[in-house]
Amino acid sequence: MDAMDCSKLYAEDVFTIKTMRNFLSAKANLSLMDTIIKRTNLDPAIADEVADAMKTWALSKGATHFTHWFQPLTGATAEKHDAFIGPDREGGCIMQFSGKELIQGEPDASSFPSGGLRATFEARGYTAWDPTSPAFIKRGPKGSTLCIPTVFCSYSGEALDEKAPLLRSMEALSKQVCRLARHFGIETTGKRAYVTMGPEQEYFLIDKRFYESRLDLLQTGRTLFGRQPAKHQQMEDHYFSAIKPRILAFMEDLDRQLWQLGIPAKTRHNEVCPAQFEIAPVFEELSLAVDHNMLTMEVLRNVAEEHGLVCLLHEKPFAGVNGSGKHNNWSVVGPHGRNWLTPGDDPHENAEFLTMICALMKAIDAHATLLRASVASAGNDHRLGANEAPPAIMSIFLGDQLTDVIEQIEKGTPKSSKKGGIIKIGVTSLPLLPRDATDRNRTSPFAFTGNKFEFRAVGSSHNCSAANTLLNTIVADALDEICTELEAAVAAGKEFNTTLQSILQKIVKKHKRILFNGDNYTDEWKAEAAKRGLPNLTSTPEALKSFIAPQTIKLFEKHGVLSRRELESRYKTFLEAYETIIIVEANCANTIAKTMIIPVAIKYQNELAAYITSVEKTLAKTNSKESKKLLKDISEQVEAALKASRAIEAGVEKGNIEKILKTMSDLRSTVDTLEDLLPKDQWPLASYAEMMFIM
Numbered sequence: 001m002d003a004m005d006c007s008k009l010y011a012e013d014v015f016t017i018k019t020m021r022n023f024l025s026a027k028a029n030l031s032l033m034d035t036i037i038k039r040t041n042l043d044p045a046i047a048d049e050v051a052d053a054m055k056t057w058a059l060s061k062g063a064t065h066f067t068h069w070f071q072p073l074t075g076a077t078a079e080k081h082d083a084f085i086g087p088d089r090e091g092g093c094i095m096q097f098s099g100k101e102l103i104q105g106e107p108d109a110s111s112f113p114s115g116g117l118r119a120t121f122e123a124r125g126y127t128a129w130d131p132t133s134p135a136f137i138k139r140g141p142k143g144s145t146l147c148i149p150t151v152f153c154s155y156s157g158e159a160l161d162e163k164a165p166l167l168r169s170m171e172a173l174s175k176q177v178c179r180l181a182r183h184f185g186i187e188t189t190g191k192r193a194y195v196t197m198g199p200e201q202e203y204f205l206i207d208k209r210f211y212e213s214r215l216d217l218l219q220t221g222r223t224l225f226g227r228q229p230a231k232h233q234q235m236e237d238h239y240f241s242a243i244k245p246r247i248l249a250f251m252e253d254l255d256r257q258l259w260q261l262g263i264p265a266k267t268r269h270n271e272v273c274p275a276q277f278e279i280a281p282v283f284e285e286l287s288l289a290v291d292h293n294m295l296t297m298e299v300l301r302n303v304a305e306e307h308g309l310v311c312l313l314h315e316k317p318f319a320g321v322n323g324s325g326k327h328n329n330w331s332v333v334g335p336h337g338r339n340w341l342t343p344g345d346d347p348h349e350n351a352e353f354l355t356m357i358c359a360l361m362k363a364i365d366a367h368a369t370l371l372r373a374s375v376a377s378a379g380n381d382h383r384l385g386a387n388e389a390p391p392a393i394m395s396i397f398l399g400d401q402l403t404d405v406i407e408q409i410e411k412g413t414p415k416s417s418k419k420g421g422i423i424k425i426g427v428t429s430l431p432l433l434p435r436d437a438t439d440r441n442r443t444s445p446f447a448f449t450g451n452k453f454e455f456r457a458v459g460s461s462h463n464c465s466a467a468n469t470l471l472n473t474i475v476a477d478a479l480d481e482i483c484t485e486l487e488a489a490v491a492a493g494k495e496f497n498t499t500l501q502s503i504l505q506k507i508v509k510k511h512k513r514i515l516f517n518g519d520n521y522t523d524e525w526k527a528e529a530a531k532r533g534l535p536n537l538t539s540t541p542e543a544l545k546s547f548i549a550p551q552t553i554k555l556f557e558k559h560g561v562l563s564r565r566e567l568e569s570r571y572k573t574f575l576e577a578y579e580t581i582i583i584v585e586a587n588c589a590n591t592i593a594k595t596m597i598i599p600v601a602i603k604y605q606n607e608l609a610a611y612i613t614s615v616e617k618t619l620a621k622t623n624s625k626e627s628k629k630l631l632k633d634i635s636e637q638v639e640a641a642l643k644a645s646r647a648i649e650a651g652v653e654k655g656n657i658e659k660i661l662k663t664m665s666d667l668r669s670t671v672d673t674l675e676d677l678l679p680k681d682q683w684p685l686a687s688y689a690e691m692m693f694i695m
Helices: 003-009 017-021 026-038 044-060 099-103 163-183 208-212 215-220 245-260 286-306 351-366 368-373 378-383 399-411 465-491 496-514 523-532 540-548 550-558 564-618 625-654 657-677 688-693
Strands: 063-069 081-083 085-087 093-095 125-129 136-139 144-154 194-207 265-270 276-281 309-312 326-333 446-448 453-455
Touching: 003 245, 017 026, 026 044, 044 063, 044 099, 044 144, 099 125, 144 163, 163 194, 163 286, 163 351, 163 465, 194 208, 194 286, 194 465, 194 688, 208 215, 208 309, 215 564, 245 265, 245 276, 245 286, 276 286, 286 309, 286 465, 326 465, 351 368, 351 399, 351 465, 351 496, 368 465, 368 540, 378 540, 378 564, 399 496, 465 496, 465 550, 540 550, 540 564, 550 564, 564 625, 564 657, 625 657
Parallel strands: 063 144
Antiparallel strands: 063 081, 085 093, 125 144, 136 144, 194 276, 194 309, 194 326, 265 276, 326 453, 446 453
């Protein structure tokens, strides 16, 4: 494919700024550009013209319907389709789309989770157009739909979605970054700061026939049973290896469809575990990056199905091997257009950079439990702290060079900086490579990687909005406190640079416990973290309590991101979702055990008993010791499975989540043991070896 073809392919199905110019008047185009770029309020006077332009463009793409595309608290996206068609009052029909229909919709909100924000009988919910995220075309088998990104709120204006709080947090952070920028002499009039984000999306692919043979994957997205195969990821031969032809064909189609939607998919490769892969985009402004990631997950599933595959986005679809995350690469661009997380040749000389580093230290240390809560889910509980995933203990990795500078700040004014130096490859035919300011620490939940921080605890199925809303808000709060102290000191006649140095020094002394450059997976770090007083919230229920802590409510209300009622609703919604998932998994596991596993085991047990009886009757002196031991082992496991099954039923009846989790683990242990004892041709479930290696 030549460059011209690629250019035509990219953003073909997106109502881009470039496309707008071909459909809007110059005046309307300039007004809408201000709304998109400068975040000014939309001029109602141009709404009808913009709507008509969108309709005309969408019709040229074969669209017959439009929908307000939004992100409710289900973790997925939602849409209700309406046709453009309307009566012309002359017995015919016309294609029409008004400014009112563009700007606001009213989907029935009664069945969406609200956590008590509204009663079930209060059905009104409103979608409101987000013009900062471009409309796009979603193609179906026989037509297309115009999708308009929106926020979703209740009749009283409270957020029922993930995007509204995200946009609010972006404004809160921009306000504080611009406030700090003015202290550095940066012009902020008519300008704003913004966050960029690039989510590295991990996922598994398995053959559709295996997926359809497993009730657990169909109903829960993960395997509730499965014996680890002899070979899985221990050889480390899948990571970055040559991509199999069938998978490459899938990836090629995936890239093309993503590019058509304006999603800048850049990198594709095999991940650590067999059947695990990753796709990463070029960084974009945060809200658009979130929209694009939600679309990416949908396209991943759709393209996989076209290739006879199934894309698994669960955080831990297979036990005992790597889970899947979504590495959330976060950075801040100031009102002058420069990334404030990009250090200079000597990072300690860059006051903006160091102030942001210290603000992040302060924010994450002060709100570590809240950061953990932002990535809490039933799926992620299986992943955090296991294999390649970061632990549930929140800490920051800065690398040797920045840590050295931070330590100097603590002691006084920095005098020197460790240089990056040179890495010698050791082969004379290769050139010397410059050393980056930091190495990579794949065990850290929040690692500095040169010009951004990589928050690695976000789950693969998660909407990135929650984590980024939290990050934006806590950093905005840290900057607010820094600016408030700076302003008071300067107003009292103190010198700016000396005051800033003093403020950063106090932050480092108070919050340096959050820094850790070592191996986050070790038991030694757990002990050290406990000694430092860092929280280790290993389960979703205890993490979610942070949402309703008094300091959390004060924080979010202070910056206008979430109200007390909105925070309480999220706590209830996410806790209910967690408990529901656990109960669904328990019931599914019990169904598989009782209707598929135990009957097969009993059948084989009877066959084995009959065989032993027959052999000993025919050959009187035959020693059937090992056969009897096998029979005994199977019998014991069947009894253990029946006992665990009854315990699960009791736990579900009482709603005892802790007991359910324990008994599900017991049931899994015995079922996985049975898989090792029963003949392959009688085992009713596709094996791990089949799912990971056959495709």
